[in-house]
Amino acid sequence: MNAVLTIAQTTFREALRRRVLNIILVFAVVSIGASRLFSWLSPGEEIKFILDMCSNSIRFFSMLIAVLLGASMIPTEIERRTIFSILSKPVGRTQFMLGKYLGALLTLLVNVAIMSALFLLVLFFKDKDRGYLLNPTLWKGILLVLVEVGVLLAIAVAVSTVASTAFNVVFSFFVYFTGQMGGVFKELSAPTHVTSPAVRVLMGLIYNLLPHFENFDLRQPLLLGDPVPLVFMGKVIGGAVLYIGVVLAVGHLLFAQREF
């Protein structure tokens, strides 16, 4: 366990020094800060525009950080050959992968926290009656962003055990965007839309295997003021933890097979 935590700590420190990630964070901060300037796009509904743009900025930029960070995790270590010196010590491959995952997750937590703090600050000055600021859906939404990028990060880290950074970035983006359209795959697996049984089976497989990223998006209830039941939150978080477990298990199998 100590080895896992030590690797996580080192990964976190390294990630904080990575220029690309810091630039993305700057873009996120600019996007969130500028949301107030662009709120004229929705006259009369400026707060809703700010909520929409800020929550989506957090989601989008966190996703970018998760993919870029997760995809380069292990390939970079192999390129630098640092992996050999680490694995020559009493550290298993699984411990190494878990440490990398936890370190990256901690980095994401810090990034999401910074973006959320700025978002709440922007909202604080606009939302005079604090109706949105004190809305639990807002906080639940931020929590689900973190859980969502945790799932995406697990996929990127698992794939990074066998694939190059470039391939992994493309693959992770593909999974993320495809995962936004779970409903389409569900409908395509129904006989009313597609007659070919083979295509239907394929669509059903994609639907059941892909993470349904749209379920982490609480923008609509936030904007409409609808409550989000705790049962729903529990299921989404529970499902995500299960998914992360499965993906990291697959990552462990792939990493164990890999020969350097």
Place this chain on the structure above:
Amino acid sequence: MRGRWVRLVVLLVALGLLVPLAFVQNSIDEDRFLYGLGEPLPYWRISQLGVQGVTGAIIGAVMGGFRGVAADMLWLKCDEYFHSGQWFKLLPIAQTIVMLDPHFIDVWTVTGWHMAYNMYHEAESRGDWEGQVSWFNRGVNWLVRGFAENPDSSDLVYNIGWTLFDRMDRYPEAVQWLTKTLRTEAPPQQTGRFIAHAYEWTPDTERALEWYYRVLRMNPQDNTAIGATITLKLRYAHAWRLMEEGKLDQAYKEVYEWLKGGNPDQVYRIGWHLVATIAERQGKYDLALKWWERDANQEALDELARRRIFDLRQKLGLPPWQRKWPGLKASPLIQE
């Protein structure tokens, strides 16, 4: 050897976990729908879009959570098309916007109005009655679709009622939608007054007065309601009562004398509608037809008169009505 077994167990556990995972994900999708927490992009919606619409939908999906911002940007594009007169280009984009953000109320209301008014007039300028009616129906259907997506929106349900009332004089339907508006959270202040107007023009003087009284109870300073109440009581309420009591000749005479008396209301729609309605109840269909036709020739947008003309001409076995104005074809609503 041991490592291989461990890997096999891990593989089996991972595969085994996929089954409950699929159940959990399915269940979350259902909950999302059940709790109204948002809907994914359904296939049928995408398949209904044109080329421009599909592009927008893909961009929206690729943008993931940025659908709302994308919808705002597209709405600006709509505004640009609108002001540059490229009205047909506006519609596929509006489709895309409501697919990306079905709760963008302005897009529903403005596009519905655009179809029922601008596109309607565009068809009218070509003398295309079928086009006019088609655009009107598309506008109303669009608003109804918007209302189905946003059942709490006062604006949408009000706009449906208003469009039926103002554009096609479909008063009974307008009253239904406007009454529904009053059950929403923030109905526009003038809703009650328009219900009264709709009854006034139906004509149903008694109900019109009843609604004007309701409006005045809410806002005693409503000058329109004050004026309308005075007009109705002074000119038509008595005749209406006579008609309800079956004293049709007396009722007819009273309103007709008023209208004939050279007063400034010579073209007042309510009076002529009332006269024609009484004549119909008297069974004097020729006379009723004469007044409806007078009204339809007098007021280009009086769809109620046109519909009555169609019914009466059929009843009397007369050929289709020819509007006095040249160059305009008749509405397919009245099958001329």
